[in-house]
Amino acid sequence: MPNPYLPVPAKILAIQPQTPVDYTFKLATDIEPAWGQFVEISLPGYGEAPISISDAGAGYIELTIRRVGQVTTALHRLNPGDTVYLRGPYGTGFPLAEFAGHQLVIAAGGTGVAPVKGLINYYANHPGELEGLHLLLGFKTPADILFRADIERWQTIFPTILTVDQGPGGWPGRVGLVTEFVREIPLKPHARIIVVGPPLMIEFTVAEFIKHQVNPEQIWVSLERRMHCGLGKCGHCKINDFYVCLEGPVFNYSQARNLVD
Numbered sequence: 001m002p003n004p005y006l007p008v009p010a011k012i013l014a015i016q017p018q019t020p021v022d023y024t025f026k027l028a029t030d031i032e033p034a035w036g037q038f039v040e041i042s043l044p045g046y047g048e049a050p051i052s053i054s055d056a057g058a059g060y061i062e063l064t065i066r067r068v069g070q071v072t073t074a075l076h077r078l079n080p081g082d083t084v085y086l087r088g089p090y091g092t093g094f095p096l097a098e099f100a101g102h103q104l105v106i107a108a109g110g111t112g113v114a115p116v117k118g119l120i121n122y123y124a125n126h127p128g129e130l131e132g133l134h135l136l137l138g139f140k141t142p143a144d145i146l147f148r149a150d151i152e153r154w155q156t157i158f159p160t161i162l163t164v165d166q167g168p169g170g171w172p173g174r175v176g177l178v179t180e181f182v183r184e185i186p187l188k189p190h191a192r193i194i195v196v197g198p199p200l201m202i203e204f205t206v207a208e209f210i211k212h213q214v215n216p217e218q219i220w221v222s223l224e225r226r227m228h229c230g231l232g233k234c235g236h237c238k239i240n241d242f243y244v245c246l247e248g249p250v251f252n253y254s255q256a257r258n259l260v261d
Contacts, residue, residue, distance in 0.1 A: 004087070004231055005087070005231070006087070007040065007042050007048070007085035007086050007087040008029075008085065008086060008087070009083045009084070009085055009086075010027040010028055010029045010083065010084055010085065010086045011027070011028045011081065011082075011083055012025055012026070012027060012028075012078060012079070012080050012081060012082050012083070012084060013026040013027065013028050013060060013080060014026040014080055015078070015079070015080055018064060018146045018147065018148075019143060019144055019145075019146065021066055021067045021068075022064060022065070022066050022067075022111070022146060023064070023065055023067075023075075023076055024054065024062055024063070024064045024065075025062065025063045025064075025065060025075070025078075025084075026060055026061075026062050027060060027061055027062070027063065027084065027086065028059060028060055029059070029060060029061055029086055030059065031053075031056070031061055031086065031088065031089055032056070033053045033056055033061065033088075033089040033093070033118075034089070034092075034093025034094070035053075035093050035094050035096075035115075035116075035118045035119040035122060036052075036091070036092065036093035036094040036115055036116075036119070036222060036249065036250045037052075037053055037088070037089040037090060037091050037092070037093050038050050038051060038052045038053060038088065038089065038090055038091055038115075038224070038227065038230070038245075038249065039051060039053060039061070039063070039086050039087065039088035039089050039090065039230075040086065040087045040088055040090070040229075040230050041063060041065075041071075041075070041084055041085070041086055042071070042084070042085045042086075042087075043071065043074050043075065043084060043085070044085070046070055046071050046074040047070060047071045048071060048085075049065075049069075049071045049072060050090075050224075050227040050228065050230055050245070051063045051064075051065055052064075052114055052115040052222075052224060052249075053089065053115075053118060054114040054115065054117045054118060055117055055118040055121060056118055062118075064111070064114040064117075064146065064147075066111055087230070088230060090230040090231070090245055090246075091227075091230075091244075091245055091246070091248055091249050091250070092247065092248060092249070092250045092251075093250060094116075094119055094194065094220060094250055095220070095250075096129070098192060098220075099129075099130060099192045100129055100130070101129075101130070101131060102130065102131055102188075102190055102191060102192045103130065103131045103132045103133075103134070103187070103188040103190075103191040103192070104123070104130050104131075104132070104133050104134070104191070104192045104193075104194070105133075105134045105135075105136065105185055105187070105191055105192070105193045105194070105209075106119070106120065106133070106134070106135050106136070106193075106194045106196075107136040107137075107138075107178055107182070107193070107194065107195045107196075107197075107205050107209075108135075108136070108137055108138070108194075108195070108196045108197055109137075109138040109139070109178055109196070109197030109198060109201040109205075110138070110139055110140065110144065110146075110197055110198065110201075111146070111197075112196035112197030112198070112201070112222070113137055113146050113147060113196075114146065115196050115222050115224070115249075116194060116196055117147055117150060119194075120133070120135065120150075120154060120158075121150070123158075124153070124154065124157050124158075127157070131188065132158075132159075132188075133158045133159075134158065134159045134160075134161075134185050135154055135158050135159070135160040135161065136160075136161045136163075136178055136181055136182070136185065137151065137160065137161070137162050137163070137178075138162075138163045138164070138165070138177065138178035138197075138201070139163075139164050139165070140164065140165050140166065141164055141165065141166050141167075141168070142164055142167065142168070142171050142173075144164075145162075145164070159185075161174065161181045161184060161185075162174065163175065163176050163177075163178065163180075163181060165177060177201075177204075178197075178201060178205055179204050179205050179207075179208045182205065182208040182209060182212060183208075183212065187209075187212055187213075187214065189213075190218070191214065191218060192218055192219075192220070193206075193209050193214055193218055193219040193220070194219075194220050194221075194222075195209070195219065195220075195221050195253075196221065196222045202221050202223075206219055206221065206253055206257075216252075216253045216254040216257060217252060217253075217254045219252070219253035219254075220250055220251065220252055220253065221250075221251055221253055221256050222248070222249045222250050222251075223239075223244050223248050223249050223251060223256060223259065224244075224248075224249045226239070226244055227244055227245045227249065228245070229245065230245050231245065231246075232245055232246040239259040240258070240259060242259060244259075
C-alpha cells in the first residue's frame, strides 16, 4: 500500500512576491485539484504546512504562502530551481455544478482571496457557465493587496468592489469593511454566494448576506484555519463530528453554521 504521508518532490518554477510577507510559488506537479482544495507542502528538517491552491494549470500549481512560522519562513528563503515536497490534494472543492446558470458572488478578505483566485480565473475563461459573477474583495491596507495584476484584469471582466480597511492619504479607492458593501451588489433571488477569509469576516459577511434575504443554503464558506495533517488522523481540525480536512474545507453554510470554531 502506498504511504499516504509520503510526499513527492516538486521543483519551484517561479516565485512571485505579492507583499513583503506573501509569496506565490509556482510548482511543477501533475496534481489536478478542484478549486478550493489544498495540499501539504514540506521541507525536510522544518516540517509541513497545509496551503490552499491559489491557481493551477497543465503541469503546475500555485500556492500563495504567508510567512508566519518556521516552515513558511524556510519556504520564503528558497529560490526558483529549488525543490519542495507535496502531498495531496485534499478536501472538498467548490461545487461548480451548484453555481451553473446562477449569479455568483464571491466575497473574500485578505489571504482568503487565494483559495478563490483559481476559481475566478476559471470563470474568466468560462463566462457562459454563470448568469453573472460579482467580486467583493477586501484587504487591511493597500500594501496588503494580493494578485494586483489579476484584480486589474478581473475589474475589466466582472463587477468588482475592491476595498481596504484603512486607506492612507492618496489611496483613491474604497475604504471600509467588506460587510459595508454587500448592499451595493444587485443580488438576484437565487444567487449563490462564496465567503472566504478570517473567521470573524466570514461570520459577519454571511450575516449581512442573510440580512439581504439570501438563504443559508445559497452560501458556501471555506474553513481552513484549523487544518493540519490533511488525512483526518491527527484530530486538529475536528469540530463536533466533522473533520474539516476531509469533509471541508468548503462547506455549505447550512452545515457550517453549526461548526463552532
